[in-house]
Amino acid sequence: TKQIGEEIIRDTCKVNSNLKSIALRYFNPIGAHPSAEIGELPIGVPQNLVPFITQTAIGMREQLSVFGGDYPTPDGTCIRDYIHVVDLAKAHVVALQRLLEEKNLSNYEVFNLGTGKGSSVLEAIQSFDKVSGEKLKYQIVDRREGDVVAAYAETTKANDVLGWKTELTLDDAMASAWKWEKKIRIK
Numbered sequence: 001t002k003q004i005g006e007e008i009i010r011d012t013c014k015v016n017s018n019l020k021s022i023a024l025r026y027f028n029p030i031g032a033h034p035s036a037e038i039g040e041l042p043i044g045v046p047q048n049l050v051p052f053i054t055q056t057a058i059g060m061r062e063q064l065s066v067f068g069g070d071y072p073t074p075d076g077t078c079i080r081d082y083i084h085v086v087d088l089a090k091a092h093v094v095a096l097q098r099l100l101e102e103k104n105l106s107n108y109e110v111f112n113l114g115t116g117k118g119s120s121v122l123e124a125i126q127s128f129d130k131v132s133g134e135k136l137k138y139q140i141v142d143r144r145e146g147d148v149v150a151a152y153a154e155t156t157k158a159n160d161v162l163g164w165k166t167e168l169t170l171d172d173a174m175a176s177a178w179k180w181e182k183k184i185r186i187k
Contacts, residue, residue: 006110013108020107022095027081027114027153029088031173032180039180049080049124050174054181057134064136066121068143073150077140079118081152084168084176088113094164105161114153115166124170131175 006023013019030050032039042051056064069076091113098104119127125136158164 010108017107020099020102020104021109022099022104023108023110024088024091024095025110025112025153026088027083027112027151029085030082030177031084031086031168032176033086034176034179036176036179036183039177039184041184049121050082050177051181053125053128053136053174054177056138057128057132057136057178058181058185060185062137064125064138066125066138066140067147069140070143071149073120075120075122077121078147079120079150079152081114081116081118082124082170082173083114083153083166084173086176087166087168090167091158091162091164094162098162109161111158111162111164112153112155113158113164114155116153116155116159118150118152119170124174127170128174128178131171132178 002025009021009023013021028048030040030048040046040048040051042048046052046055052061052064055061066077068078071078073079091111095111125138128134129136155165
């Protein structure tokens with residue numbers, strides 16, 4: 001559906017040269033606002049790793065299932081490019097400024113937003129344990145069908161053209177997600 005949305009916007013810009021747009025391709029957004037006033041609150045079963053981690057640590061889930069421990073990666077778990085939501089927000093500001101100042105080179109541009117490097121599922125868990133002081137209970141289970149070994153962003157264009165780079169780390173994201181989870185669950 002994301003690709004179809006991009007194609008619709010691109011085609012619309014081709015037909016009407018007065019329209020200008022920038023597509024921002026997120027990789028794996030995680031974390032929360034530093035104030036812990038805004039964060040991820042999935043309805044039902046989370047679809048992303050970090051809410052599973054924080055919900056397990058807060059006691060809502062017995063343990064975290066890590067899908068696959070036999071991938072051809074250093075620790076056997078999948079690798080993803082986790083990007084802090086605050087860095088994504090900053091990328092939006094830069095992209096909007098580019099459009100408003102009419103600096104775009106064409107009426108439709110695409111930028112990948114990520115850190116440009118991946119972290120494994122076990123590295124994400126270790127990061128959470130470090131910043132939270134908790135010891136997350138998890139079990140490695142069978143792989144999920146369709147999971148790819150590794151996915152991370154090629155960010156050169158966003159870095160060079162937008163002048164944007166991530167500033168926050170996996171640890172920063174995990175700490176903010178944990179702060180958010182504790183704020184909404186512990187009253």
